[in-house]
Amino acid sequence: MAAVALAGRTGEVLAGAGDVRELLTRTERDRADALRSAADRDDFVAAHALVRLCAARLLRRPARSLTLVQSCDRCDRPHGRPHLAEAPGIGVSLTHTRGWVAAAAAHGPVGVDLEADDGHGPMNWNVAERACGPAELAGLRAHPDPRRAFLRQWVRKEALVKIGAAALDDLGRLDLPLHGTGTSCWRDWRLTDWSAPGVVGCAAAREPVALRTLSAGL
Ligand SMILES: CC(C)(COP(=O)(O)OP(=O)(O)OC[C@H]1O[C@@H](n2cnc3c(N)ncnc32)[C@H](O)[C@@H]1OP(=O)(O)O)[C@@H](O)C(=O)NCCC(=O)NCCS
Incomplete structure (x- = not known):
């Protein structure tokens, strides 16, 4: 199985997945409760529920039987790269941003990222110069909509960061093919791009990713 x-709107996940807080561990519920904004709490809960739904489909077992565990190699807080206690060999990843969430589960490493895109704002070339390789930058400079094109590169890079292919402060090392130029691979990682009005995203994995959006329900 791929x-x-x-991926979908936070509201769609919360409306379609039942009592999602019940799926979360006490540690995750405490992390959610510590967030000041109700919208951020909803995004957090929806994403942490969605990753279990992905893993449940991959493993063909109930979502409520899966425990998400996170630990940090820099501090003792329960955050960082997630894994499942019951299936530590499978890869899981999640992302949340302003009313949108996405998650993925794979037989090997997987990373998923989303960024909200309000369609406005200037292109930040300083960030792009730090985050992109020479070929990417040349492609962006020639692009009719460099801001949007950079956002698409950014989610590809963050998906690869979550896999461990690069560190956040070393993104320029990821000189990726420009989105839309026909190549959706970097080394032996497949990049599955996705967008909807107001958001762009990407999932990175070695295997093919079957990405479903939630507008048709869970
Ligand atoms: C991984 C990272 C790039 C994602 O950040 P982001 O784009 O702002 O947020 P997203 O919503 O897309 O993804 C967040 C999720 O990524 C996951 N994640 C966090 N760190 C991760 C890592 N190192 N590898 C893979 N996934 C990670 C978590 O599940 C997190 O969600 P949660 O906080 O609700 O549990 C960011 O967390 C990061 O740079 N981490 C490294 C720096 C670090 O370790 N800081 C903490 C030091 S104490």
């Missing part, structure tokens, strides 16, 4: 990825 890797499973699901």
Whole structure:
């Protein structure tokens, strides 16, 4: 079975997945409760539920039987790269941003990222110069909509960061093919791009990713 990825609006996940807080561990519920904004809490809960739904589909077992565990190699807080206690060999990843969430589960490493895109704002060339390789930058400079094109590169890079292919402060090392130029691979990683009005995303994995959006329900 291909890797499973699901993406949608936070409200769709919360409306379609039942009592999602019940799926979360006490540690995750405490992390959610510590967030000041109700919208951020909803995004967090929806993403942490969605990753279980992805893993449940991949493993063909109930979502409520899966425990998400996170630990940090820099501090003792329960955050960082997630894994499943019951299936530590499978890869899981999640992302949340302003009313949108996505998650993925794969037989090997997987990373997923989303960024909200309000369609406005100037292109930040300083950030692009730090985050992109020479070929990417040349492609962006020639692009009719460099801001949007950079955002698409950014989510590809963050998906690869979550896999461990690069560190956040070393993104320029990821000189990726420009989105839309026909190549959706970097080394032996497949990049599955996705967008909807107001958001862009990407999932990275070695295996093909079957990405489903939630507008048709869970
Ligand atoms: C991984 C990272 C790039 C994602 O950040 P982001 O784009 O702002 O946020 P997203 O919503 O897309 O993804 C967040 C999720 O990525 C996951 N994640 C966090 N760190 C991760 C890592 N090192 N590898 C893979 N996934 C990671 C978590 O599940 C997190 O969600 P949660 O906080 O609700 O549990 C960012 O967390 C990062 O740079 N981490 C490294 C720096 C670090 O370790 N900081 C903490 C030091 S104490």
